[in-house]
Amino acid sequence: MDSLPTAADLITRAERLVVLTGAGMSAESGVPTFRDALTGLWARYDAEALATPEAFERDPALVWGWYEWRRELVERVHPNAGHRAVARRDCTLITQNVDDLHERAGSKDVIHLHGSLFAPRCSACHQPAADVPGGTVEQEAADGAAIGVANRAAGGVADGAADRRAGEAAGGAVGEGGPRTPPACVYCASPVRPGVVWFGEQLPVAAFERAVEVAARADVLITVGTSGQVYPAAEIPQVTAKRGGAVIQVNPQPTPLDPFCAINLRGTAAEVLPEIIR
Ligand code: BJW
Ligand code: ZN
Numbered sequence: 001m002d003s004l005p006t007a008a009d010l011i012t013r014a015e016r017l018v019v020l021t022g023a024g025m026s027a028e029s030g031v032p033t034f035r036d037a038l039t040g041l042w043a044r045y046d047a048e049a050l051a052t053p054e055a056f057e058r059d060p061a062l063v064w065g066w067y068e069w070r071r072e073l074v075e076r077v078h079p080n081a082g083h084r085a086v087a088r089r090d091c092t093l094i095t096q097n098v099d100d101l102h103e104r105a106g107s108k109d110v111i112h113l114h115g116s117l118f119a120p121r122c123s124a125c126h127q128p129a130a131d132v133p134g135g136t137v138e139q140e141a142a143d144g145a146a147i148g149v150a151n152r153a154a155g156g157v158a159d160g161a162a163d164r165r166a167g168e169a170a171g172g173a174v175g176e177g178g179p180r181t182p183p184a185c186v187y188c189a190s191p192v193r194p195g196v197v198w199f200g201e202q203l204p205v206a207a208f209e210r211a212v213e214v215a216a217r218a219d220v221l222i223t224v225g226t227s228g229q230v231y232p233a234a235e236i237p238q239v240t241a242k243r244g245g246a247v248i249q250v251n252p253q254p255t256p257l258d259p260f261c262a263i264n265l266r267g268t269a270a271e272v273l274p275e276i277i278r
């Protein structure tokens with residue numbers, strides 16, 4: 001890659017460096033992407049059945065079980081050389097990822113555009129589930145049998161066995177862990193939902209506004225491992241380019257962001273980032 005030294009030089013001299021990451025950033029840690037043809041989540045699971053507010057309303061246990069499976073998967077993996085390279089450099093990091101691998105690598109200034117697998121909240125009153133008095137979310141889930149009984153008594157979500165049957169009936173659209181009854185909110189008894197941004201939902205306003213602001217002021221923005229297909233996140237590199245900043249893309253495949261990039265590096269995050277962030 002002839003342009004590696006040019007990219008490294010631009011990054012070394014940058015005064016306001018911004019890094020935008022997508023699912024490809026965590027792929028070499030073992031976290032699946034969404035849209036890669038064979039290995040992406042959307043090749044195996046139906047986004048409409050799992051990543052929309054309507055899906056959660058229709059079948060909370062199917063959706064909660066899928067996200068719990070993904071949360072547990074993330075807990076078992078580790079940041080890769082790409083996460084570590086970014087953490088070594090002073091920059092603002094904007095991520096679409098719902099994992100915590102940037103934080104675990106040591107990055108401090110992380111903007112999560114699409115929420116987090118580790119911030120569940122009530123689907124009705126929006127209280128963070130971590131505020132549940134008397135325990136963490138994990139303790140609540142471990143106490144799922146009691147919650148299931150309470151929910152059934154309240155005419156709420158179904159029990160584990162029924163959920164599993166529903167998942168099977170849904171055509172196996174559920175993660176390896178199977179459907180799981182979500183915990184009930186202690187304030188209003190509604191099901192707790194994953195703290196992520198689904199299709200059709202607004203991004204967290206303060207996070208998105210700050211992301212646009214730092215992108216507009218960046219002299220260099222590195223976009224890593226995103227297909228550039230999901231809006232409004234895909235606008236962020238365009239903001240930097242239109243304001244005269246240099247956009248450097250790290251991705252093994254071409255993307256719709258290519259025309260906005262001064263340099264396109266066709267390689268993986270763990271290979272390329274340690275070479276260009278010195
Ligand atoms: C590697 C690699 C390696 C592989 N190294 N690289 C304008 C036009 C058309 C549609 C819209 C529009 N504006 C809004 C929309 C609708 C929609 C949208 O964008 N749809 C498109 C898909 C058409 N957007 C929304 O609904 C958003 N909300 C919104 O606009 O609200 C408006 C509103 C306002 C006011 C009130 C109410 C509403 C919300 C979008 C939320 C996205 N949510 C998800 C799921 C999050 C939870 C979860 O994790 O389950 O976010 S979808 C999924 O896609 C996830 C990701 O963050 C996001 C982006 O994916 P990403 O990161 O780019 O991954 P991939 O898989 O697509 O790409 C991976 C890339 O990595 C590939 O290029 C590989 O080549 C590469 N790669 N290995 C480096 N080792
Ligand atoms: Zn509530």
